[in-house]
Amino acid sequence: MENFDEQFSITKTVEFIQKNKSTRVILQLPPKLLQFSSKIEKHLKKALKNDKISFFILAGASTRHCCVDTVSSARVFGDLIVHYGHSCLSSTAQIPILNIFIPTKISIQNIISAFETEFSTQKTKQMILFYSTEVENSISGLYLQLNKTFPNLKRTLLNLPKNEKEKVKKFEQKQEQEQEQEQEQEQEQEQEKEQEQEKEQEKEKAKEEEKEQEKEKEKEKEKEKEKEKENLKIFGRVLPITDITQLSKNQLIWLGSSTNPTLFSLALTFGAENFLVLDPEKEYLEFEKMERMQPMRRILMKRYALIEKAKKSENIGIVVGTTNPKKDLQIVKYLQLLIKNSKKKSQVISMGVVKSLKLGNFVHDLDLFVVIGCNESLILDQSDYYRPVLVPDELDLALNHDREWDGTINLNFYPNHDMIANLEKKLKQSFDLILIEQQNQKQIENLIISRSETRSFKGLETRLGENKVTKIEEGLSGRASQYQDEIDLN
Structure with missing residues (x-):
């Protein structure tokens, strides 16, 4: 029971549902995990103890299984999605999303030993660590230990949906506002006449506090924008660099399955020759070159x-x-x-x-x-x-x-x-050229027409009905070189 709850993060899911005050929860599972869907739902219902919360299981997604299916969620008016298993982390849904990555068992000590064996003489080498979503739960502790031996080792971060935190903050703010409103209503009922001045002062203070909160929010947004500018984001990962050209100066390391689709996407984009792969699921851990593993x-x-x-x-x-x-x-x-x-x-x-x-x-x-x-x-x-x-x-x-x-x-x-503006400019230039060519063509046609009108000889004419009617006459006979009626000049 405990292992199942830990594997599917039942406690974490319950807290997320409660904080977001959701009543229509979507459980999206890939085909490999569908067999556990009913059991997950039972555990969640038992922990929540709320009959008003409805659960919907997506057995067949309208998108790829790595993507959050917001289309199917909207059909049943879902207000929260729990996505299980591997994720490409490319969703920008407006409703709260909780990603549950099914963890794989890894040996931190064996991974550290593999690093020390591979980079025994290159402990100060510049390295960037990419990892699969399955090792997210263990990566923080592993990185802290690795960083002691390899000080120039940097790690990427999973770019999880921001709305998880934002929705929780909004919910807490709503609760505080509701409590304040209830207190104000009680005070108004008991002392409506006596505390008019106090209420005005409280309102002014509340306005000032709201203004201060808005200023703080704006500052936080500006800080987030600055962070976004500082760190590059790609394939659901936040890179610890500011310029993409810096990747070539680092040894890129992948910690996870060698068949992971994210690894393949990274290798195609940045070059397979730049990646070393360490698969923690194998019995004997050793680094392998990506270009040798796949053709x-x-x-x-x-x-x-x-x-x-x-x-x-x-x-x-x-x-x-x-x-x-x-x-x-x-x-x-x-x-x-x-x-x-x-x-x-x-x-x-x-x-x-x-x-x-x-x-x-x-x-x-x-x-x-x-x-x-x-x-x-x-x-x-x-x-x-x-x-x-x-x-x-x-x-x-x-x-x-x-x-x-x-x-x-x-x-x-x-x-x-x-890029779009440049294409639009090219299309406009080509369109202008077409118009110029059409104008030139019309001018040429006008010249041809005017010339044909001024010509004295305009070709053979039918002149039907214009010639006088005459009797049939006998024509020439003989050869073309000399007709019978012609004079022989020889």
Whole structure:
């Protein structure tokens, strides 16, 4: 019982539900954990002891299992989502989200020994530690011990949803306000006439306090913005660097399963040759080079072949497979401009989980698909797909003549406003050129018409009804070199 509660963080979930005052809780589990869904619900109900709270289990998500399914949650008016298992941490939902990462057993001492063996002569080397969500519960204690031996080792942080803390703060503020209002009402009922002046003073003080609280909130927001500017965020991680170019100066380390999709996304984006992998689930712990573990070069060559196909495609489908409208619209707008600027046609398709059978309905009209999804939406095995499926960065590499392929694919591709503005400018220039060409064409046509009108000879004319009617006369006979009636000059 205790092990089950710890594994699925029952106590943590109960506290989160109570603090957010939620009544319609969504439990989203991947297929591997669905067998525990009923048991989780029973444990939560037993701990909450509140019949007003309803639970809904998402057995089939409308998005990828690593993404928070806000669409299905909205269908049942859910006001809180508990997401279990591996997460890509790419959600920007407005309702509270609690991520429960199912922990894996790791040996801290064995991991430290593996570090000391691998970097025995490089203890001052610059290193950045990435880790899977499954080791989140143990990473703090592990990092403190590693940092004693390796002072230049920096760690990344999981970029968890901010609304977890924000919703809790709002709930506490509401409770305080309700208590203050109740006290004021009691005082008003008992001493309405005597304490009018005191009430006015209290109101003034309350206004001043509110102003001070607002100022403090603004200061906190400014601090958060400064922190966001200082630290880079990618693949649900907050990096301990301010410039992406600094990554090449560090040894990148991955602590987690070697088959984790986040690791694959990182390797494609930053280069597999830069990563050392330490899988804590293996019996014998040792560092392995990422480029030796997976055929990255073969995969990259296949992706390059798809990029070349995209250059020849005429009709391209933009498949929206996420639930982040703000981010989706920005990428869709950029891709539409990019395709239009390349004199090709595009079609936008909204789709939750991208499957070959769904895309098969559009194979007669489209030559290629580009999928807008989370960081882990790259489709490697395309044997079941009738048309090539790319990610936005690959299409940009194919159609953007200002870029050259450096052997990496950015799965965190997001166009900024300058990129969109440049494409709009190019389209406007090309449109102006078309107008100029049309004007020149009209001028040439006018010149041709005026010349034909001033010519004396305008070709053979039919002149039907204009010639006088005459009798039929006998024509010339003989050969063309000499007719019978012609005089022989010889």
